Amino acid sequence: MIKISNLEKYFTTQEYKTIALNKISFEVKKGEFVSIMGPSGSGKSTLLNILGLLDDADGGSFIFNDEEVINYKERQRAHLRKHNIGFVFQSFNLIDELTVFENVELALIYTGIKKSERKGKVDEVLERMQIMHRRSHFPTQLSGGQQQRVAVARALVNEPKLILADEPTGNLDSKTGNEVMELLTELNNQGSTIIMVTHSEHDAKYGNRIIRMLDGEKVTESLLSNY
Amino acid sequence: MITNYFKLTWRNIKANKVLSFLNILGLTSGLFCFLLIYLWISSENSVNKYHENNDTLYSAYLTTSDGAEYGYGTPSLLYKELKEKIPEIESVTAMSNNDRNYTFSNNNKVLKQSGKYVSEDYFNMFSFNILEGNAATALSSPNTIAISKDMAELFFDTVKSAVGQSLTFENSKALKISMVFDLGSENTTEKSDFYLSFDSLLAENDWMSEWKNFGTNTFVQLTKGADVKQVEQKLKPFLKDYVGAFAIELQPYGDRYLYADLENGSGKIEYVRLFGIIAFLIMLIASINFMNLASAGSMKRAKEIGIRKVLGAGKGSLIGQFLGEAILLSLSSLFFALIFIALALPLFNQITDKSIDLANLPLSTWVMVLLITLFTGILSGSYPAFLLSSFKVTDIFKKKIETSSITKLIRKALVVFQFTISVVFISCMLIISKQIDYVQNKDIGFERESLLAVTLSKDLQKNYNAFKTGALQISGVSSVTKTSHILLGAYGTSPEVIWNGKTDEDGSLFTGMVGSMDFIKTYGAKLHMGRDLIHNNPDNIEYLINESAMKQMKMENPVGQTISFWGNSGTIVGVVKDFHFSSLKESIFPLVIRSEGYAEFNTAFIKYNSDHVQQTLASLETLHTELNPAFPFEYKFMDSEYNKLYKSESTFYTLSTFFSILAILISCLGLFGLVMFTAEQRTKEIGMRKVVGASVFAITSLITKDFIKLILLGIVIGVPIAWYFMNKWLANYEYRIDMPWWAFIATGGLIIGIALVTVSFESIKIALVNPVKSLKSD
Numbered sequence A: 001m002i003k004i005s006n007l008e009k010y011f012t013t014q015e016y017k018t019i020a021l022n023k024i025s026f027e028v029k030k031g032e033f034v035s036i037m038g039p040s041g042s043g044k045s046t047l048l049n050i051l052g053l054l055d056d057a058d059g060g061s062f063i064f065n066d067e068e069v070i071n072y073k074e075r076q077r078a079h080l081r082k083h084n085i086g087f088v089f090q091s092f093n094l095i096d097e098l099t100v101f102e103n104v105e106l107a108l109i110y111t112g113i114k115k116s117e118r119k120g121k122v123d124e125v126l127e128r129m130q131i132m133h134r135r136s137h138f139p140t141q142l143s144g145g146q147q148q149r150v151a152v153a154r155a156l157v158n159e160p161k162l163i164l165a166d167e168p169t170g171n172l173d174s175k176t177g178n179e180v181m182e183l184l185t186e187l188n189n190q191g192s193t194i195i196m197v198t199h200s201e202h203d204a205k206y207g208n209r210i211i212r213m214l215d216g217e218k219v220t221e222s223l224l225s226n227y
Numbered sequence B: 001m002i003t004n005y006f007k008l009t010w011r012n013i014k015a016n017k018v019l020s021f022l023n024i025l026g027l028t029s030g031l032f033c034f035l036l037i038y039l040w041i042s043s044e045n046s047v048n049k050y051h052e053n054n055d056t057l058y059s060a061y062l063t064t065s066d067g068a069e070y071g072y073g074t075p076s077l078l079y080k081e082l083k084e085k086i087p088e089i090e091s092v093t094a095m096s097n098n099d100r101n102y103t104f105s106n107n108n109k110v111l112k113q114s115g116k117y118v119s120e121d122y123f124n125m126f127s128f129n130i131l132e133g134n135a136a137t138a139l140s141s142p143n144t145i146a147i148s149k150d151m152a153e154l155f156f157d158t159v160k161s162a163v164g165q166s167l168t169f170e171n172s173k174a175l176k177i178s179m180v181f182d183l184g185s186e187n188t189t190e191k192s193d194f195y196l197s198f199d200s201l202l203a204e205n206d207w208m209s210e211w212k213n214f215g216t217n218t219f220v221q222l223t224k225g226a227d228v229k230q231v232e233q234k235l236k237p238f239l240k241d242y243v244g245a246f247a248i249e250l251q252p253y254g255d256r257y258l259y260a261d262l263e264n265g266s267g268k269i270e271y272v273r274l275f276g277i278i279a280f281l282i283m284l285i286a287s288i289n290f291m292n293l294a295s296a297g298s299m300k301r302a303k304e305i306g307i308r309k310v311l312g313a314g315k316g317s318l319i320g321q322f323l324g325e326a327i328l329l330s331l332s333s334l335f336f337a338l339i340f341i342a343l344a345l346p347l348f349n350q351i352t353d354k355s356i357d358l359a360n361l362p363l364s365t366w367v368m369v370l371l372i373t374l375f376t377g378i379l380s381g382s383y384p385a386f387l388l389s390s391f392k393v394t395d396i397f398k399k400k401i402e403t404s405s406i407t408k409l410i411r412k413a414l415v416v417f418q419f420t421i422s423v424v425f426i427s428c429m430l431i432i433s434k435q436i437d438y439v440q441n442k443d444i445g446f447e448r449e450s451l452l453a454v455t456l457s458k459d460l461q462k463n464y465n466a467f468k469t470g471a472l473q474i475s476g477v478s479s480v481t482k483t484s485h486i487l488l489g490a491y492g493t494s495p496e497v498i499w500n501g502k503t504d505e506d507g508s509l510f511t512g513m514v515g516s517m518d519f520i521k522t523y524g525a526k527l528h529m530g531r532d533l534i535h536n537n538p539d540n541i542e543y544l545i546n547e548s549a550m551k552q553m554k555m556e557n558p559v560g561q562t563i564s565f566w567g568n569s570g571t572i573v574g575v576v577k578d579f580h581f582s583s584l585k586e587s588i589f590p591l592v593i594r595s596e597g598y599a600e601f602n603t604a605f606i607k608y609n610s611d612h613v614q615q616t617l618a619s620l621e622t623l624h625t626e627l628n629p630a631f632p633f634e635y636k637f638m639d640s641e642y643n644k645l646y647k648s649e650s651t652f653y654t655l656s657t658f659f660s661i662l663a664i665l666i667s668c669l670g671l672f673g674l675v676m677f678t679a680e681q682r683t684k685e686i687g688m689r690k691v692v693g694a695s696v697f698a699i700t701s702l703i704t705k706d707f708i709k710l711i712l713l714g715i716v717i718g719v720p721i722a723w724y725f726m727n728k729w730l731a732n733y734e735y736r737i738d739m740p741w742w743a744f745i746a747t748g749g750l751i752i753g754i755a756l757v758t759v760s761f762e763s764i765k766i767a768l769v770n771p772v773k774s775l776k777s778d
Helices: A044-051 A074-084 A100-110 A115-128 A144-156 A174-189 B002-015 B017-046 B078-085 B149-155 B198-204 B228-235 B269-296 B298-310 B315-352 B363-389 B393-397 B405-441 B458-462 B464-473 B519-523 B547-552 B610-627 B638-644 B647-681 B683-691 B696-730 B741-767 B771-776
Strands: A002-012 A017-028 A033-037 A059-064 A085-089 A162-166 A193-198 A209-214 A217-223 B057-064 B069-071 B089-095 B100-106 B109-118 B129-133 B144-148 B166-169 B173-182 B194-197 B214-222 B246-252 B451-455 B477-483 B497-499 B510-514 B527-530 B542-546 B562-565 B568-576 B591-594 B603-608 B635-637
Touching (some): A017 A044, A044 A162, A044 A193, A085 A144, A100 B002, A100 B298, A115 A144, B017 B269, B017 B363, B078 B089, B144 B149, B228 B246, B315 B647, B405 B647, B405 B696, B464 B610, B547 B591, B568 B591, B638 B647, B696 B741
Antiparallel strands (some): A002 A017, B089 B109, B100 B109, B100 B166, B166 B173, B451 B603, B477 B603, B497 B562, B562 B568
């Protein structure tokens, strides 16, 4: 599904050039649950942003669904993103002024789904995330775990081929964190491809494979027993 | 999608109450000013243009041989000649110069009404709503009168019953009512209660038939399709055989109201343009506010933008969203602005002498109002829209969005621009007020204070001597005279003054009036040489001339010399020092005052003691009723009449004061908002500074200093601009103040003061916050 080779990314300030990704290469197959680990500054979030087409790389190749996307224009990226990728963030990133229902619906609006279809799809995904009873609430009225469920619902509602999760449990207590991880595992079991960036050894083990990074490079790659 | 934006806009307004309030208040104030001025300008532009024949109606005016504009006064007989001799002219009408008051009576009702004389074609050329009677023949027979609906209702039970009845005119003759008209709500300068036959006026005043007397307005209507240029070619030499070197020119009738200053091709249009600029600038200030507040507040919206981008929103859709929000906000501001306009219109109409009614606006005006509002929304929303949509998602989520230095610079430039405009507005306002003050209090060469102008109606003109004797016996009255003119206006001028040594080519123009004994004493004018008028004897005519006339005639010692005005030969008895008998915008014209003259000699001037005004007025009224029972007692105070000369300046001043205050208010709203956001952005820095020991004062001045610098820059730029415009404006006045430098200092002080209050309020608040809180909030 995803194949990156020799991917590079630099950050330049007036005086320094920092290498964020140093010729990194790996592959993710359809249906995999890959955890990316590494200390702060190792480049894992940068990698995730590039995989999510939120950021562009400075070199290398990025093949998504058999297509080279490294030189895609902003418009093409936006198109690819909204139809194929769902995002889950550490800080949930819900729009505070919209209700739970509206936050999830927003993803459908941008993919151009008709209003009549949207309601059914949103309700269905909220049901699945067990957050239906909160559909008219605003994010600030929810607990952290509930907010992350909404964020996952939003990531899922377009039935994306890939879910990218950036430290999805980072802002949650361990019990709620576990619940979110169970949720992701379940989604993976149902066929979703997931790439997750995490600090937590515990969370990483929910995946089938762990890629460890340091200073913008892939240092190890290990298969987990549950794969 | 649209409902989503709409919802979000509404929730954003609710979530950011202060910001939204500042935004809507600023835009509402801006739209309020702009639309009010727009309504006024539309109204000014449509004055007198409602006539069905508007396209073919022209005012005739005369120019001198050297091409200098001369004026609307034309010979009274011109209308007859034009109609006969120029085939392209379909109709012509003569009209006496101004509305005049006459006394009408019927069944014990005695009332003064004001109106004028017009010739036969008048009602065919100009559109009137005729309620009763026939426009074509209304004034074709002698002793007929056309009256307004209001006047008809004053004298008769119904409008219908008025036609065919008679009114006694000036207690002397009966006039048969031939027509009742109604001007209703038309946007017109015609305020006449009645129209009389111009032919009757001519028959009663032989002097009017003199070709060299230019006192009458002439209006022509060209045949459909006639080429005005060709007609003008025919008109130019038309007067040669009658009066010599004057050419007739045509001005579209609808232009006369705004372009009455023929010499400069301007007039009231100057005010229309000026207010147009003011309206535009105020709208600009309000839009800038919006831009600044929205872009400064963009940090709050960054997360939302990031999420939308992640979910696939393109730049276009984000720009659309923010533009939509701005338009929505400006539409709601329009709603509030219209409410305020509806509330303010009665007062505004009163100040500007208009009758603008929101309920009667044409559809086109509403369409314009809507377009203006949409444009405002787009103008205000465009900058924040492009700025916000250009944020990068990764920067947003890393909280790495920093206001770029260009954005900061633009924001600062906009603030400077706003305050520059405020400085210009306020200093202009101060200078205009000073000039108005100057003209209203200037020594104009005669004493207008404690001077009463009393109308001498019919019988009193004959009984003037008895009236004067009686008036002088009243303890509060010190002096009485009578003159043909009330010394407050631009009068007709004539080349018909002849003196010893005048050459044939000398076309010097003089203003002529008729005065009587005690002219100088009553007016308090000063003699340059000679004496006051003492005779009122047709066989022994005396002349007073002013210094300008003396110069014009190139006489060293004119006293004792013989001159003649309109064929009345007499002796110059005195030279009066130049005094202003017109607006201070005009220089003092050569003036000759003759001691005896024509019948229209209808105003007495009474110098009174200002201590017992009411008592004096009561005694004068008793005396008037005794001598002239058929006419009501009518008087004017000369000082208030004088102030009316500057009515348009006063109106302009009142309005510009109001708009200046609003402009500075709007600017301060923006400033307040900006300080709020600056404080928010610098919360961490302020917290750190406090931790290392900065005082509240130090922090307040840290924030304040930056803003005050911008305002100082605004002042530095604004002052020369204001100086330039005011210098130009003052040049309109023949008599004017020197540029008051203190006005600029006062403006600067005022603006800095207001800005300091605005800025300190918010900066002190932020400086007082506990540093633990400020550091935690990051």
